[in-house]
Structures are given as C-alpha cells and as structure tokens.
Amino acid sequence: MLSKSQINSIKSLQHKKFRHEQGFFLVEGSKSIVEFANSPYEIDTVYYTTTFDSKVLNLSQKINWCEISVNDLEKISSLKTPQEVIAKIRIPQWPLPGKKELEGKFSLVLDGVQDPGNLGTIIRIADWFGIGHIICSPDTVDSYNPKVVQASMGSLSRVRICDTELPAFLAALKLPVFGALLDGANIYDTDFGHEGLIILGNEGNGIRSEVEALVSRAVTIPRIGRAESLNVGIATALFCSEITRNTKK
Amino acid sequence: MLSKSQINSIKSLQHKKFRHEQGFFLVEGSKSIVEFANSPYEIDTVYYTTTFDSKVLNLSQKINWCEISVNDLEKISSLKTPQEVIAKIRIPQWPLPGKKELEGKFSLVLDGVQDPGNLGTIIRIADWFGIGHIICSPDTVDSYNPKVVQASMGSLSRVRICDTELPAFLAALKLPVFGALLDGANIYDTDFGHEGLIILGNEGNGIRSEVEALVSRAVTIPRIGRAESLNVGIATALFCSEITRNTKK
Numbered sequence: 001m002l003s004k005s006q007i008n009s010i011k012s013l014q015h016k017k018f019r020h021e022q023g024f025f026l027v028e029g030s031k032s033i034v035e036f037a038n039s040p041y042e043i044d045t046v047y048y049t050t051t052f053d054s055k056v057l058n059l060s061q062k063i064n065w066c067e068i069s070v071n072d073l074e075k076i077s078s079l080k081t082p083q084e085v086i087a088k089i090r091i092p093q094w095p096l097p098g099k100k101e102l103e104g105k106f107s108l109v110l111d112g113v114q115d116p117g118n119l120g121t122i123i124r125i126a127d128w129f130g131i132g133h134i135i136c137s138p139d140t141v142d143s144y145n146p147k148v149v150q151a152s153m154g155s156l157s158r159v160r161i162c163d164t165e166l167p168a169f170l171a172a173l174k175l176p177v178f179g180a181l182l183d184g185a186n187i188y189d190t191d192f193g194h195e196g197l198i199i200l201g202n203e204g205n206g207i208r209s210e211v212e213a214l215v216s217r218a219v220t221i222p223r224i225g226r227a228e229s230l231n232v233g234i235a236t237a238l239f240c241s242e243i244t245r246n247t248k249k
Numbered sequence: 250m251l252s253k254s255q256i257n258s259i260k261s262l263q264h265k266k267f268r269h270e271q272g273f274f275l276v277e278g279s280k281s282i283v284e285f286a287n288s289p290y291e292i293d294t295v296y297y298t299t300t301f302d303s304k305v306l307n308l309s310q311k312i313n314w315c316e317i318s319v320n321d322l323e324k325i326s327s328l329k330t331p332q333e334v335i336a337k338i339r340i341p342q343w344p345l346p347g348k349k350e351l352e353g354k355f356s357l358v359l360d361g362v363q364d365p366g367n368l369g370t371i372i373r374i375a376d377w378f379g380i381g382h383i384i385c386s387p388d389t390v391d392s393y394n395p396k397v398v399q400a401s402m403g404s405l406s407r408v409r410i411c412d413t414e415l416p417a418f419l420a421a422l423k424l425p426v427f428g429a430l431l432d433g434a435n436i437y438d439t440d441f442g443h444e445g446l447i448i449l450g451n452e453g454n455g456i457r458s459e460v461e462a463l464v465s466r467a468v469t470i471p472r473i474g475r476a477e478s479l480n481v482g483i484a485t486a487l488f489c490s491e492i493t494r495n496t497k498k
Contacts, residue, residue, distance in 0.1 A: 125483060130474035155476045188494040224493060225379035227404045230486075234374060237483045238490050244473060245437040 002047075002072045010047070010076040010088065016142045023091050025144035026076075029083040030056050035154035037061060042090040049073050052084035078146040091144055094160045097133050099173055104195050106243050107133040109177075110140045111166055111211050112202035113232055119143060120151020121233035122200075127155035129240035134161045135169060135197075137211070170197070170214040177216045179207055180235050184218030187238065192246045198239045200232050251296075251321045259296070259325040259337065265391045272340050274393035275325075278332040279305050284403035286310060291339040298322050301333035327395040340393055343409045346382050348422055353444050355492050356382040358426075359389045360415060360460050361451035362481055368392060369400020370482035371449075376404035378489035383410045384418060384446075386460075419446070419463040426465045428456055429484050433467025436487065441495045447488045449481050 002010070012018035013026050024044060027033050030052075037043055037059045045064040048054060054065065073082050097107070108126055113119050119141050126134055134143075141148060143161040152159075170177055176196035199215060201207035207215070221230060221238050230238075251259070261267035262275050273293060276282050279301075286292055286308045294313040297303060303314065322331050346356070357375055362368050368390050375383055383392075390397060392410040401408075419426055425445035448464060450456035456464070470479060470487055479487075 121480065121483070124476050124480070127474045127476035128472055128479055153477070158475055221490075222493070223377055225376045226407055227373050227376035228402070230377055231370065231373070234370070234483065234486045237479075237486055241470075241487050241490060244471070 002066075002068055002076075007072060007075050010086075013088070014078050014146050016145065019091065019142070019144050024088050025091055025149065026078070026146060027087045027089055027149055028077060028079055028085070028146075030085050032149070032154045032157075033057060033085060033087045035157045036087065036089055039157035041092060041157055043087050044090055045088040046085060047073065047076065047088070048085040057085070079150070094162050096162050096164050096169070097135070097160070099175065102133065102173065102175060102195075102197070106131060106192070106195065106240075106247075107135065107197050108236065109166060109170070109197045109199040110134060110136045111199055111207050112137050112205070113140050113200065114203055115232075116141050116145045116147035117151045118203065118231065118233050119145075120148045120153075120156075122236045123148070123152040123159050123161070124155045125233065125237045125240055126159045127152075129244055131240065132158075132160060134159055135166070136161060136163050137166050137208075138163050166199075166208075166211045167214060170211070173197070177214055178219050178239070179212060179215035179217070180221070180239065181207060181212065181215070181218040182220060184220040187219050187221050187242055190217065190219050190242070192243050194247060198236075198243070200236055200239075203232055251315075251317055251325075256321060256324050259335075262337070263327050263395050265394065268340065268391070268393050273337045274340055274398065275327070275395060276336045276338055276398055277326060277328055277334070277395075279334050281398070281403045281406075282306060282334060282336045283308075285336065285338055285406045288406035290341060290406055292336050293339055294337040295334060296322065296325065296337070297334040306334070328399070343411050345411050345413050345418070346384070346409070348424065351382065351422065351424060351444075351446070355380060355441070355444065355489075355496075356384065356446050357485065358415060358419070358446045358448040359383060359385045360448055360456050361386050361454070362389050362449065363452055364481075365390050365394045365396035366400045367452065367480065367482050368394075369397045369402075369405075371485045372397070372401040372408050372410070373404040374482065374486045374489055375408045376401075378493055380489065381407075381409060383408055384415070385410060385412050386415050386457075387412050415448075415457075416459045416463060419460070422446070426463055427468050427488070428461060428464030428466070429470070429488065430456060430461065430464065430467040431469060433469040436468050436470050436491055439466065439468050439491070441492050443496060447485075447492070449485055449488075452481055
C-alpha cells in the first residue's frame with residue numbers, strides 16, 4: 001500500500017520539472033523494464049501488482065520491490081490501461097559526447113522536436129540503424145517524458161541522449177554536418193561519407209537559423225507527389241537508411 | 250441548431266458500420282476540407298460555427314452549409330479540441346484497379362494493418378512519393394476512420410484506397426510482388442524494376458501465409474542496431490524511398 005504522499009511523488013514524475021528535481025523517471029511494462037535492466041541504467045524501485053510474476057523480470061540488480069494495489073497502480077500510471085508493473089529508474093547524467101566519441105560514425109541532432117511520439121519514434125529508428133547518440137537542443141521534448149519512453153519501446157535504454165546548446169556544440173566539433181532542409185542537394189545524390197551529424201528540425205519551423213548556419217551540407221528528400229510535408233520521424237528514417245546504404249558500399 | 254437525431258446521425262459516422270450504411274464520412278478542419286474539395290470527392294454538408302469565415306473554404310461545389318453552435322460542434326467532433334468546421338463527405342466507390350491502372354508504376358498493398366495512425370501515416374507517405382493506389386485486405390482498418398482521416402492530413406483526398414481479398418487480386422494481376430518480410434533479400438541490393446506491388450503486413454503478425462505465397466520477391470530492411478522492430482509506417486517510407494531512388498536511375 002502506498003501513502004498519499006508516495007503516490008503524489010511517483011505521479012509527479014510524469015512532469016519534467018519533478019523528474020529532474022528527483023532524478024528519476026518511470027518505465028511501464030515488463031518488456032521495456034527488462035531492456036533497461038540490461039543496460040547501464042539503474043533501476044531504483046519496481047512497483048507491481050499481485051497478479052504480476054516478478055520472475056519475468058529476472059533482475060540481478062539490487063532493487064526495491066514494492067507490491068501495490070491495482071488501484072494504486074492506476075493512480076501512478078500514465079497509461080489508460082496500465083500494465084502490471086512500473087519501474088522508477090534513475091536519470092543518468094551522460095557526459096556530452098566529444099569528437100572522439102562521434103568521429104567515424106553518424107549521430108543525430110534534433111533542433112526543437114516537440115512531439116513526444118516523434119522523439120520516441122526517432123529513438124527507436126536510431127536504435128534500429130545502430131546510431132548510438134542523439135544530441136538535442138534544450139527546447140526539444142524531454143527524453144524521459146512518459147510518452148517518449150512509451151513510443152521508444154525500450155530503445156531509450158540503448159541510445160544516449162544529451163541536451164546542449166547546438167551552435168556552440170556543432171562549432172566545436174568540426175565534423176561534417178548534414179541538415180534536413182528544403183532547398184538542399186537531393187538525398188539520393190548525396191555522398192554522406194563515413195561520419196557526421198544529421199540535423200532534423202522542429203515539426204513546424206524546421207532548423208533554426210543559428211543552427212542552419214553551421215550546416216556544411218543541406219540535404220532534401222525530394223517530393224514526387226503532393227503531400228505538404230513528411231513527418232520528422234519518417235525523415236529521420238530516410239536519412240538513416242541512406243547512410244546505411246552509403247556506408248555499406 | 251441541430252436536432253438530437255441529426256447529432257446522433259452525424260456522430261454515428263465515427264463508426265465504420267454507420268459510415269458504410271449512410272455512405273458518408275467526416276473531415277475536420279478547413280485545411281483538409283479544402284483538399285477534399287479540390288479532389289473527386291463530393292462534399293455533402295459543411296457544419297461550421299459563427300466564428301468560422303466560410304470564405305476560407307472557397308468551395309465551388311454545390312454544398313449544404315449548416316451553421317451550428319460550439320456546443321453541437323463539440324458533440325459531433327471526434328477531436329478533443331475541435332476545429333471550427335466539419336464536412337460530411339460521400340464515401341466514393343472506387344473500382345478496384347486492374348492491371349492497366351497498375352502497370353508501369355508502384356502501388357502499396359496492406360495486409361491487415363490495424364492501427365489507424367499507421368494507416369494515416371502510410372497514406373501521407375504514399376502521397377509524398379506519388380503513389381496513387383493502396384489496396385487493402387478487408388480486415389485492414391477502415392480508411393474513413395476519423396483517426397485515419399486526421400493522420401493522413403488531407404492526403405486521403407489524393408490516394409485511392411480499395412479493399413479486396415488479396416490472394417485472388419494478386420494472383421490475377423501478374424505484376425512483380427515485393428513483400429516486406431524477415432528473411433528476404435537486402436532492400437539495398439534489390440532492383441525493384443519499374444513496376445510492382447509492395448506488400449506490408451499487420452503490425453504484430455506481418456503478412457499472412459496465403460498472401461506471402463504470392464510474393465515474387467521477399468525484401469528485408471537490414472537491422473544494424475538492436476531495436477526489435479520497425480514501425481510499419483517507417484517500413485513503408487523506406488520501401489517508397491528505395492523505389493524512388495531506383496526508378497530515378
């Protein structure tokens with residue numbers, strides 16, 4: 001049984017301010033929790049209901065186990081139909097990757113992506129294509145937002161995400177910077193080389209001009225038909241796919 | 250002012266059964282409605298609130314205009330925050346495309362896609378890449394479902410979607426059939442030629458065996474990293490992109 005103040009404290013982790021004050025976020029469902037357990041993330045507490053078989057998790061970490069009622073589960077869950085188990089996990093403090101970590105490979109840079117579903121999808125795509133780092137502008141949606149965690153389907157446990165002011169970060173790195181922009185070179189004619197950063201911008205406004213100023217190659221996905229735009233998750237997937245085909249050669 | 254029975258009749262269009270009984274579906278928001286007005290679709294009635302400037306629509310079709318209260322708008326809308334205008338549009342009866350309509354180009358085939366957001370995204374992707382036809386198995390989510398209409402962002406007005414039993418349809422066509430499958434040829438090594446059908450399967454179960462039996466080329470998007478799966482909308486985009494780069498040569 002959880003006290004009212006415990007419930008409020010856990011529920012508050014649905015909000016960015018309280019996540020960063022407490023240093024924790026929530027992951028729901030055993031499948032995702034197992035993926036976090038098999039990662040450098042540190043699981044603090046697992047809240048589960050009687051019907052849940054804790055052996056499913058098979059966690060070797062030292063963890064607080066806390067059996068709760070279905071009623072309390074519903075209170076602390078951010079889902080309409082909560083799963084039987086929720087984990088409180090420590091937010092890691094990844095150091096901002098430097099040139100050493102980023103050279104010889106590709107990483108994603110997000111400039112103001114707002115929709116949590118889009119960020120979750122982008123994390124899942126990065127994980128599929130073996131991209132290990134995503135660097136976000138400070139106004140990008142928080143990667144520990146419950147909807148981001150949900151949409152990333154466990155991939156958040158494998159992709160390192162950092163926030164930083166992009167112009168200074170990009171200027172210091174001196175790696176090729178590809179920007180998804182409207183009037184760039186055709187993506188199908190672009191030689192991505194063997195390393196670099198791919199910048200994707202905000203859903204409505206694209207890449208900010210201060211960030212665009214640091215793009216070394218503007219790249220465009222050509223439109224054949226008439227849809228007004230492509231979703232930023234889809235655009236990310238197309239860039240990752242082109243890089244994969246490119247580095248394969 | 251709408252009567253209770255009018256409200257019920259309009260609201261019932263949120264359900265497939267009543268859409269197909271009445272032969273109408275709903276489109277919300279002036280941007281999407283304009284796209285349907287500039288298409289072969291026939292707009293029956295436009296419901297709008299006083300604050301709405303009907304000139305925005307600039308519709309040349311003969312249409313019933315019906316001013317309603319904000320309260321009634323909220324009742325007939327499927328959105329949490331309804332826009333000022335909703336159109337009732339006739340469901341067209343596109344004839345199933347035959348070999349003549351489909352040869353020399355690429356079309357999509359969906360076998361049991363269930364999530365309305367995914368179908369809407371797929372329609373938008375098809376429209377971006379200039380794909381004109383999507384053929385769906387009868388158990389694929391209805392393309393006039395409000396969430397599909399919403400997610401397609403007007404692209405539904407330009408892409409023709411038909412339902413049919415896929416095995417008989419595919420067998421009769423005698424066009425190349427590419428299937429998104431797990432153990433196929435690497436998509437980056439696949440020569441798609443200049444025409445064919447691309448089959449994408451259900452979110453959990455993939456392509457049914459009866460349909461898979463008619464696939465002439467199994468194609469796989471290689472996984473470089475560790476995500477368990479790619480969303481069906483993302484997979485569709487990657488296939489459309491490869492076809493575009495392929496036919497460009």
